[in-house]
Amino acid sequence: MGGESTTRTAPGTARTGPAAATGRAGQRLSGLAVALGMVLFLGGFVWAAVVYRPYTVPTDSMTPTIGTGDRVLAQRVDGTDVRRGDVVVFRDSTWADAPMVKRVVAVGGDTVSCCEHGKLQVDGKEIDEPYLPAGTSAQSAGFPTVTVPEGRLFLLGDERRTSLDSTAHLTDAAGGSVARSAVEARVDAVVWPMDGMLQRPTGFTELGPLSSPGPLRAITWTVIAGVVLILGGAAYGPLAKRAASRARTGSAGAR
Template identity: 50%
Template sequence: MSSVVEQTADRPVAPADGRRRPGTVLQGIALALGLLLMVGGFALIAIDYRPYNIPTPSMHPTLQAGDTVLARKVGGGAIGRGDVVVFRDQAWGGELMVKRVVAVGGDTVATSGDNRRLTVDGQPVDEPYLAAQGRQGESFSVTVPQGRLFVLGDNRVGSLDSRSHLEVDGGTVPVAAIEARVEATVMPFGRMGLLGRTAAFDGFAGPRASQPGPLEPAAYATVAGAALILVTSAVGGVAGLARRFRRGRSS
């Protein structure tokens, strides 16, 4: 009889008042926090952003044909020079297009010199995002009406953009046609990353390229939450196996 009492006394006994072990409580808190981060980050991305496919190389090298991008849903009033935007203009056939804004209402945008360098209000623009030989093309000079935007592809020799529609409102598109601002490439995996903000137009008065939205912190929150859930579940599983092993040895 005494030997039975001694063996059972060595076994872990649950608290008589029904309280959980501290480790179990911490595990529950970690799982709840991970779930909150993962769901919150994913929900923010799903609400604020939309995926778009890039069908042509007109934005090379910034965006490649076949890329899938995430663009934040914004109005045209939130757009500045240098932003890469998704828009749909019925005067251009009503198709979704992705281009870079280079001039806004009131600007006079033109090309000058043998290399057709872009100027805004007579001031040359240094465009580091252009494809090689990207400044070729016909000369033009347009004063952008208020409430409209002048857009170009980064691949200037292979882009149908405002230069191709100069006969209609000087090739400009209405700010109301803007659907979203591109902020990241998500596919293919090897090209995944944020679209860097350009400083090409920072020397000009008026709206400049926008600061990134909440995509980066939301993505980090989603990944961190998922990782926390996985790690906590794994640690909890190992701890449970260890407890069962100790109980088996003590029985």
């Protein structure tokens, strides 16, 4: 017996190699998922900060679309990209020394008037405006036909009875219009309260194409995907480690 040599496999070494490898792979996958999730989560917020600006609307001139005190996200756009039906944030020193929020109802070259049959008319076409308060006409008091100068915009509030908009500046040199260059951003959504994306103003489609929504939905899904990956990755690591530990225990008990 003195010349014999007996070799034994120590518990937790060679026989547990596959389980250990599985645990290490799980940890790596967990780390990768968390890292990717952080990139998506933070990247979504950076993307939003570059594309959008937050505003608080202090008046009721845009109700029911936007209420007093509502927080909105407005996409940074060039004034040349603004189209009929857009709700825009602009600043004009002849109106007020502060950002204002109104709806574009006519652009340079258009003729706009109100209110035959109780509806706004642009280039002789009656505009359907479902965003107006229920049971109200397009304007509490009619106004004569205005031809909007090139490079300018004619703007109205959705609450026409109280809004100080282009109709309050008809005697100005530009007939109540505002320069496109005065536009700072285009409102995409009401985020507080969470009313969501603004509806497309389909009543203007006969006069030309509408603006496309901004990337807010894509940004939102990017942030959500980041959160899912972070939480999923953080949970998967400990689960994979526990599974590997059970596999090692089971392998040792089977000897």
